[in-house]
Amino acid sequence: MVATGPQERAALAAAAAVAVPLLQVRDLTLEYRSEHKTIRATHEVSFNVQQGDRFVLLGASGCGKSSLLKAIAGFLAPRSGRILLDGKPVLEPGPDRVVVFQEFDQLPPWKRVLDNVAFGLIASRQCGKNEARGRAAQALATVGLTRFADAFPHQLSGGMKQRVAIARALAMRPRVLLMDEPFAALDALTRRSLQEEVLRLWAELGFTLLFVTHSIEEALLVGSRILLLSPHPGRVRAELNADGFEIAGIGSPAFQAQQQRIHRLLFDQ
Amino acid sequence: MSHVFTHRPEFERELPPLPALAEPVSLSRARRLWQRDSVRQVVVLVLIAIAWELAARWAGNDLLLPGFLQAAQAWWSDLRNGELLTRTGASLSLLLRGYALGVVLALTLSALAVATRPGRDVLNTLTSLFNPLPAIALLPLALLWFGLGSGSLIFVLVHAVLWPLALSTLSGFQGVPETLRMAGRNYGLRGMRYVLQILVPAALPAILSGLRIGWAFAWRTLIAAELFFGASSGQGGLGWYIFQSRNELLTDRVFAGLATVVMIGWVVERLVFDSVERLTVRRWGMQR
Numbered sequence: 001m002v003a004t005g006p007q008e009r010a011a012l013a014a015a016a017a018v019a020v021p022l023l024q025v026r027d028l029t030l031e032y033r034s035e036h037k038t039i040r041a042t043h044e045v046s047f048n049v050q051q052g053d054r055f056v057l058l059g060a061s062g063c064g065k066s067s068l069l070k071a072i073a074g075f076l077a078p079r080s081g082r083i084l085l086d087g088k089p090v091l092e093p094g095p096d097r098v099v100v101f102q103e104f105d106q107l108p109p110w111k112r113v114l115d116n117v118a119f120g121l122i123a124s125r126q127c128g129k130n131e132a133r134g135r136a137a138q139a140l141a142t143v144g145l146t147r148f149a150d151a152f153p154h155q156l157s158g159g160m161k162q163r164v165a166i167a168r169a170l171a172m173r174p175r176v177l178l179m180d181e182p183f184a185a186l187d188a189l190t191r192r193s194l195q196e197e198v199l200r201l202w203a204e205l206g207f208t209l210l211f212v213t214h215s216i217e218e219a220l221l222v223g224s225r226i227l228l229l230s231p232h233p234g235r236v237r238a239e240l241n242a243d244g245f246e247i248a249g250i251g252s253p254a255f256q257a258q259q260q261r262i263h264r265l266l267f268d269q
Numbered sequence: 270m271s272h273v274f275t276h277r278p279e280f281e282r283e284l285p286p287l288p289a290l291a292e293p294v295s296l297s298r299a300r301r302l303w304q305r306d307s308v309r310q311v312v313v314l315v316l317i318a319i320a321w322e323l324a325a326r327w328a329g330n331d332l333l334l335p336g337f338l339q340a341a342q343a344w345w346s347d348l349r350n351g352e353l354l355t356r357t358g359a360s361l362s363l364l365l366r367g368y369a370l371g372v373v374l375a376l377t378l379s380a381l382a383v384a385t386r387p388g389r390d391v392l393n394t395l396t397s398l399f400n401p402l403p404a405i406a407l408l409p410l411a412l413l414w415f416g417l418g419s420g421s422l423i424f425v426l427v428h429a430v431l432w433p434l435a436l437s438t439l440s441g442f443q444g445v446p447e448t449l450r451m452a453g454r455n456y457g458l459r460g461m462r463y464v465l466q467i468l469v470p471a472a473l474p475a476i477l478s479g480l481r482i483g484w485a486f487a488w489r490t491l492i493a494a495e496l497f498f499g500a501s502s503g504q505g506g507l508g509w510y511i512f513q514s515r516n517e518l519l520t521d522r523v524f525a526g527l528a529t530v531v532m533i534g535w536v537v538e539r540l541v542f543d544s545v546e547r548l549t550v551r552r553w554g555m556q557r
Contacts, residue, residue: 103448123456154554
């Protein structure tokens with residue numbers, strides 16, 4: 001743990017940034033259109049993410065949480081509504097919003113781990129080759145993978161691949177780090193250790209995180225604020241605080257109460 | 270019905286460090302050699318050569334079936350007097366020119382096809398038109414347009430390489446995982462940089478197999494084309510060497526020419542394509 005606690009740090013950051021939220025989503029309606037029909041993924045969803053937030057989008061499948069993340073990343077153009085990052089509209093994908101995906105094939109298999117982490121820095125022209133490799137090595141060290149810098153992605157386990165994906169995203173120092181169910185394809189033990197890792201990195205580096213999950217427990221552990229979405233199409237059901245829940249306190253009455261409250265909000269429509 | 274568990278005590282254990290692993294048993298030298306594909310292939314080749322020699326001795330007709338040793342002798346003497354080398358050189362230089370042009374065209378076409386919808390329509394239509402057409406069937410037309418000479422041969426070679434390569438490259442591009450595409454765009458890659466840094470390496474297994482098929486098509490097409498002209502173009506290649514030797518009833522040289530065609534095909538396949546694959550897609554775990 002660092003000198004200032006994560007809560008204090010978040011509180012300070014939030015107080016400083018309350019005037020202009022880092023990320024604003026306004027009445028966002030997203031649709032997928034095919035020849036035969038239109039599927040509405042989200043309907044007029046609004047929320048604000050403040051600097052230093054660990055903001056979680058939580059909901060059952062079909063609530064449009066991944067679509068929201070794709071739209072914020074710039075991969076999906078909104079049907080209506082606006083997305084503002086630092087007050088400027090999001091129009092296309094960019095290195096200021098790096099995504100960690102669920103799928104392991106997000107890492108180009110032809111690049112060694114270190115080059116994979118440096119690739120984003122070089123491709124986005126943030127820095128030259130040497131500086132990129134230096135920053136990549138540093139980022140690999142923070143996720144404890146220095147030993148595997150020369151390995152190819154296919155030689156790593158699933159958990160290690162996700163660690164590389166996180167290191168790659170952190171090395172780029174994005175304005176907001178987007179995570180799309182990053183641990184859903186991992187086994188339960190690896191998932192738990194990566195959740196801890198994300199919290200540790202956040203306390204260390206103080207980035208802003210937007211995290212998509214369908215697990216109530218994960219939302220409470222990882223998030224500082226949770227947006228609950230109802231499905232078909234996704235609409236905002238509630239926005240809750242989740243700060244102060246730690247892995248050690250999973251069985252605590254407060255944790256269970258919040259868990260049950262979310263369960264009720266999601267299922268007793 | 271309820272089950273009654275017998276009482277068993279719980280226990281916890283401290284784990285002592287493991288003893289060192291025993292050295293793996295090494296195979297004998299002969300067994301290790303036999304494990305290698307190339308060694309077994311050589312053995313098969315030797316058996317074929319022996320069978321061929323025996324069949325030739327039994328037939329006893331040099332004009333129809335010269336023996337392996339006789340053909341090997343003809344091959345060796347034409348190799349030493351430089352005839353085979355010049356012929357092979359003529360064939361290969363033509364082949365490389367046609368192949369390179371075909372590859373450039375195929376990659377350009379498939380890059381256009383993956384980037385734009387009209388490009389895809391054009392490529393799909395053209396490949397479905399031309400892919401079933403044997404390249405050699407275009408030779409008469411090529412002769413009409415470009416006359417006797419390397420122009421016509423390069424035209425049919427390009428045709429032999431272009432369509433299969435464009436087809437497999439496009440399907441390789443289309444098979445690039447969505448996540449990898451999004452990761453590339455996330456880094457701000459667009460246009461040609463996106464194609465070269467994401468799509469081409471990600472589609473490399475398909476591109477390499479297209480290059481292999483294109484090479485085999487081009488090589489066959491070239492030899493076939495040379496069979497029916499070559500003298501008039503001034504310097505004939507390997508196909509012409511085979512055809513000429515048959516005209517002069519030098520059947521052992523026909524076999525020597527055929528063997529050279531096979532050997533070059535084999536060398537390119539094994540040394541060039543296999544090595545490229547081993548150094549790229551296999552190493553990256555994209556292909557087993």
